[in-house]
Amino acid sequence: MPSSFRWREHLLGLFVLYHLGAVLAGSVPAAVGGLSRRSWQNPTVAAELDAWHRTLRELGLRADRDAFEDGLYKVAVRTVRFRKQLTTPFQPYYTFAGTKQDWRMFVAPLTRPASLRIEARHSSDSEWFPLYVHHSAEHDWLAPQLRYARTRPVLFRLAWPRYKPEYRRFGRFLSRRALEADASLSAVQVVWERRRSPTPNRRKIQPIERQRPLVFERSEATE
Amino acid sequence: MTRLRQWWSAWLTVLGHREVGTGLAWFRMLVGVALLWEFTGPLVTDSVDLLWFTLEDGGYRASKGPGGWRWRPFGGYSPTAVYQMLAIGISAAIGTILGVGGRIAPLVGLQAFIALTRLNGSAGGGDDFLLSNMLWLLVLSNATATGSLTARWRTGRLWPDVSVPAWPRYLVIVQLVVMYTSTGLQKMSHHWVPWGDQSALWYILLQPSWQRWPLETMPDWAAPLTRAATVSTWMWELGAPVLLLAMWFRATARRSGRLRTVFQRMRVRTLYLAFGMLMHVGIFIVMDVGTFSLVSLAAYACAFHADEYRSITARLRGLATDAP
Numbered sequence: 001m002p003s004s005f006r007w008r009e010h011l012l013g014l015f016v017l018y019h020l021g022a023v024l025a026g027s028v029p030a031a032v033g034g035l036s037r038r039s040w041q042n043p044t045v046a047a048e049l050d051a052w053h054r055t056l057r058e059l060g061l062r063a064d065r066d067a068f069e070d071g072l073y074k075v076a077v078r079t080v081r082f083r084k085q086l087t088t089p090f091q092p093y094y095t096f097a098g099t100k101q102d103w104r105m106f107v108a109p110l111t112r113p114a115s116l117r118i119e120a121r122h123s124s125d126s127e128w129f130p131l132y133v134h135h136s137a138e139h140d141w142l143a144p145q146l147r148y149a150r151t152r153p154v155l156f157r158l159a160w161p162r163y164k165p166e167y168r169r170f171g172r173f174l175s176r177r178a179l180e181a182d183a184s185l186s187a188v189q190v191v192w193e194r195r196r197s198p199t200p201n202r203r204k205i206q207p208i209e210r211q212r213p214l215v216f217e218r219s220e221a222t223e
Numbered sequence: 224m225t226r227l228r229q230w231w232s233a234w235l236t237v238l239g240h241r242e243v244g245t246g247l248a249w250f251r252m253l254v255g256v257a258l259l260w261e262f263t264g265p266l267v268t269d270s271v272d273l274l275w276f277t278l279e280d281g282g283y284r285a286s287k288g289p290g291g292w293r294w295r296p297f298g299g300y301s302p303t304a305v306y307q308m309l310a311i312g313i314s315a316a317i318g319t320i321l322g323v324g325g326r327i328a329p330l331v332g333l334q335a336f337i338a339l340t341r342l343n344g345s346a347g348g349g350d351d352f353l354l355s356n357m358l359w360l361l362v363l364s365n366a367t368a369t370g371s372l373t374a375r376w377r378t379g380r381l382w383p384d385v386s387v388p389a390w391p392r393y394l395v396i397v398q399l400v401v402m403y404t405s406t407g408l409q410k411m412s413h414h415w416v417p418w419g420d421q422s423a424l425w426y427i428l429l430q431p432s433w434q435r436w437p438l439e440t441m442p443d444w445a446a447p448l449t450r451a452a453t454v455s456t457w458m459w460e461l462g463a464p465v466l467l468l469a470m471w472f473r474a475t476a477r478r479s480g481r482l483r484t485v486f487q488r489m490r491v492r493t494l495y496l497a498f499g500m501l502m503h504v505g506i507f508i509v510m511d512v513g514t515f516s517l518v519s520l521a522a523y524a525c526a527f528h529a530d531e532y533r534s535i536t537a538r539l540r541g542l543a544t545d546a547p
Binding site: 009010012013016017019020023024027028029048051052055097098099100101102103104105106107108109110111113114115134135144145147148149150151152153154155156157158163165166169170172173197198199200201203204205 | 231264265268270346347348355394398406422424437446
């Protein structure tokens with residue numbers, strides 16, 4: 001070994017290559033977390049698939065819509081598996097150094113976005129009244145928390161069906177908070193309100209569709 | 224074998240580049256500000272329990288073990304430990320901004336940030352990954368050599384011309400380019416692509432989850448504007464490797480080549496960064512997506528060589544002297 005051999009430089013060279021390998025492998029696009037066929041039936045996702053099917057048909061694809069979706073699902077599974085193999089040697093580095101490369105940001109906009117609404121009532125035969133309505137200046141109970149930047153992704157995710165257990169826990173948390181804050185309340189309900197966004201060509205505001213609310217009676221929420 | 228050796232030698236030469244770390248210093252300060260924002264935000268908005276406590280402790284997340292090795296020094300996860308972690312994180316963020324504690328401050332800040340954000344995977348997104356990646360690059364760099372209190376104590380000057388390895392600065396730009404390209408490649412919705420309806424930004428701006436201000440619909444003139452912005456954003460993200468090429472051409476400006484000349488004449492690097500700056504400022508104004516814009520723009524500080532900072536400073540000083 002020549003006496004001029006510089007260990008530090010060579011080790012640095014190897015380390016930076018390893019770092020670049022981790023960054024590039026982790027950034028390979030794949031439908032991680034998007035392999036639930038149930039989620040593919042969501043109207044937004046289904047509309048995406050319809051649009052791609054139409055485009056590819058124009059380019060000569062012969063498969064019908066179902067066969068196209070099946071084929072796409074197989075490709076998605078394979079790419080996720082490939083990405084997993086590619087990133088395996090780097091997992092400890094991602095975990096320790098925070099170098100995970102998950103850049104799925106605004107990949108597909110929602111055309112029927114959901115907003116959270118929280119309501120309460122004083123007795124089982126009284127009317128529900130709003131405590132929190134998204135962006136409302138009037139009904140703004142817990143607004144600093146629910147409008148905080150880090151809570152926004154929670155509200156975005158929990159409206160999806162696969163987050164149902166987490167949404168239930170979140171609803172329980174909100175109702176417990178409200179019932180503790182006001183002893184006169186007998187129950188709290190949380191509900192997603194969806195509205196089809198106006199399109200660029202048709203800017204009429206669409207009516208709100210309420211989903212089935214989660215109702216928490218005082219006895220259940222505070223136990 | 225000889226070719227491999229040559230390649231390796233060239234690689235080590237690139238890693239051996241040294242320069243005054245002005246860009247890294249600005250990058251450090253801005254990332255530190257973003258980190259401070261992330262740690263103080265939950266306290267200011269009183270959201271700590273909502274975000275990170277378990278159901279038993281008054282939060283909503285499911286109980287899942289002690290929370291990993293980062294929580295062991297605190298005896299595992301507990302509400303008290305969460306506040307202690309926040310206090311450590313805030314100290315580390317301040318240390319990072321001021322340039323005290325060398326690489327230890329961003330390392331501690333990074334570990335506190337990972338510990339907290341991993342408690343609840345639903346309460347975060349791409350901005351967290353971006354911040355943690357950039358903090359790690361700060362750990363790898365000597366970003367306190369200038370523009371820091373440490374530099375002041377060591378040399379008596381706040382901005383001494385101390386040379387540091389340049390490769391961490393290159394890695395910051397590589398990270399930025401990888402992020403833009405990867406996110407562009409994943410924007411395959413027919414609302415994004417130029418052959419689709421180009422309505423992605425129209426719908427994203429109408430999504431209540433991210434709106435900074437309520438917006439139920441948009442005026443007529445907004446439709447063509449959002450269409451143009453959708454296509455240009457998509458192309459700009461996918462075209463991010465152009466930034467690397469532009470910086471390479473700039474660093475090797477003395478070499479010949481038609482493409483190099485075109486890039487230099489068209490100021491491709493400046494144009495690319497100017498578009499990015501407009502986009503990030505625009506995102507910040509209309510959407511609330513945490514510290515994403517701030518951290519992205521912090522990385523832009525690394526797109527400039529120390530000589531360029533020197534010439535900007537000289538020009539500003541000249542303007543101040545010329546002023547009546």
